[in-house]
Amino acid sequence: MPVWSELLGHLKGRECHALEVGVFEGRSSVWLLENILTHPASTLTVVDTFVGGAEHAATDLTDLEARFRANTAAHAAKLVVRKGRSEAMLRELPLGRYDFVSIDGSHEAADVLSDAVLSWPLVKPGWLVCFDDYEWWIDAAPERSPKLAIDAFLATMRGRCEVVRKGWQAWVKKVV
Numbered sequence: 001m002p003v004w005s006e007l008l009g010h011l012k013g014r015e016c017h018a019l020e021v022g023v024f025e026g027r028s029s030v031w032l033l034e035n036i037l038t039h040p041a042s043t044l045t046v047v048d049t050f051v052g053g054a055e056h057a058a059t060d061l062t063d064l065e066a067r068f069r070a071n072t073a074a075h076a077a078k079l080v081v082r083k084g085r086s087e088a089m090l091r092e093l094p095l096g097r098y099d100f101v102s103i104d105g106s107h108e109a110a111d112v113l114s115d116a117v118l119s120w121p122l123v124k125p126g127w128l129v130c131f132d133d134y135e136w137w138i139d140a141a142p143e144r145s146p147k148l149a150i151d152a153f154l155a156t157m158r159g160r161c162e163v164v165r166k167g168w169q170a171w172v173k174k175v176v
């Protein structure tokens with residue numbers, strides 16, 4: 001949260017629009033709504049299947065969507081919820097609308113690459129994308145984790161983006 005405050009804090013109180021791919025119970029969503037998306041016209045669009053990912057295989061998530069809705073209920077007027085797989089949902093969102101996109105859905109490299117490619121045109125030039133779990137892994141096979149996809153995307157987009165921060169999360173500014 002200190003990094004999110006540092007990089008997004010200047011958006012607080014201004015009209016802005018954020019997109020989250022992968023919200024789970026809504027912890028990051030609530031933080032954004034309470035700390036950044038405070039202007040009455042600001043919005044948060046979220047994309048989630050609400051069935052969890054490979055890392056949740058042993059967890060009972062039958063009421064995940066209900067938990068997300070309850071946790072974010074106080075901000076329902078600012079929320080746009082698109083339930084489904086990101087590869088389908090992201091294609092239906094408006095181009096060039098978002099000041100900030102968080103990519104924290106499926107952690108399979110193929111899905112992260114798809115989320116990056118489909119989200120990029122949705123971001124306003126000069127604004128930010130955060131790839132979560134850059135260093136996370138669950139399996140030694142690189143295609144099972146985000147890093148392979150994030151590195152491939154950043155190499156491909158060299159000159160079109162600027163890496164602002166790279167650690168557990170990779171923060172990228174869209175230049176053009």
Ligand SMILES: C[S@@+](CC[C@H](N)C(=O)[O-])C[C@H]1O[C@@H](n2cnc3c(N)ncnc32)[C@H](O)[C@@H]1O
Nearest residue numbers: 022023024027028048049051052085086105106
């Ligand atoms: C790591 S959790 C997100 C955590 C959240 N960003 C936070 O910080 O509180 C990943 C979420 O992505 C969702 N997800 C996994 N694969 C997805 C896909 N292909 N499309 C959309 N959502 C997906 C899961 O249902 C889960 O809620």
